[in-house]
Amino acid sequence: MDSTDGSEDSAEISACNRKQLSEEEEAKLQAQNSRLVPEFKARQLELQAQKHWDLFYKRNETRxxxxxxxxxxxxxxxxxxxxxxxxxxxxxxxGVGNFIFPLIEEKRNNYFYYACDFSARAVEFVRNHELYDPTRVKAFQCDITDGESLLQNIPAGSVDIVTMIFVLSAIHPEKFKQVIGNLHKVLKPGGVVLFRDYGLYDMAQIRFKPGHKIAENFYMRQDGTRSYYFSTEEIEHIFLEEGFETLVNSYAHRRTINAKEGIDVPRIFVQSKFRKKNNDGFSER
Incomplete structure (x- = not known):
């Protein structure tokens, strides 16, 4: 599991075009194709996706x-x-609230928060947090690929901002479009999606060994959870097809630094903002 999913310890280096691979990196990516995850195992990972995330939170709790x-x-x-x-x-x-509770604690806004997760165990950690206030937060378990599951908890066209931080990468690529379509349903016209996820050729992608690749840019971690690596072109295409327009869409280069553990690694993320068009096809200005 990539422990740097939700943290960063240094400032932005640059936002630029797709990374150019070295010969060594090219060889590592090619070696991944020598042994793919068997089709039967890949189907099992999809069927047991919720189980693997529940086990992840059972093992790690809020740590x-x-x-x-x-x-x-x-x-x-x-x-x-x-x-x-x-x-x-x-x-x-x-997850366990690492995004919303700092916002609430620092009193950076006066939002009402909906917070959903695939893992019921993660949602329980959110509900048990000392800052959880039902007048400001509604946390619920939800399969975001299922539009009905989402609309049972949130009225259509009622949300101003959706945040999706290191989430879409954990979902099967065949379901990306329906996820973004479901977000479109709950957003108000002019509402915005704030997106960050793993970028193509991120360090974590290159370091996968043979036997972990499921499909192009899609991998299995040791604990059974999965990870996809996006190009800016791909994520923009998905959002545009589902009725959004692009505000920002670029590669964000970071370094994760932990002097105590001797860690200093470059990371590549895709960071984007997409806006839902009005019913007349135009966005609010």
Missing amino acids: FFKDRRWTTREFEELLSDPSEEPKVMLEVGC
Whole structure:
């Protein structure tokens, strides 16, 4: 499991085009094709996806990810004046609350938060958090690939902002479009999706050994969870097809540094903002 999913310990290096691979990196990616995850095993991983995430949170509880205190620096939409009219935010893949609780603790806005996760165990950790307030937060278990599951908890067209941080990569690529289509249903016209996920040729992708690759840019981790690596072109195409327009879409280069453990590794993420068009096909300006 990649322990740097939700944290970053240094400033942005650059936002640029796709990474150019070295010969050694090319060889590592080619070697991954020598032994793929068997088709039967890949089907099992899909059928047991929720089980693997529940086991992940059973094993790690709230200890694995750091609080995401970088989010307001990267996404100014998360900040608001308390005197402004309250907005509604949906966090897709809330985990144990490392995203929403820092926002609540730091009093950076006056939003009402919906927080959903595939893992019922993760949702319980959110509900048991000392800052959980049902007047400000509604946490619920949800399969985001299932539109009915989402709409049972959130009225259609009621959300101002959706955050999707290191979430879509854990879902089977064949379901990407229906996930984004479901987000489109709950967003207001002009509503925004704030997106960050693994970028193509990230260090974590290159270091996978043979036997872990499921399909192109899609991998199995040791614990049975999965990880996909996006190009900016691919994620933009998906959102545009589902009725969004692009505000920002680029590669974000970071370094994860932990001097105590001797860690200093480059990371590549895709960081984007997409806006739902109005019913007339145009966005609000």
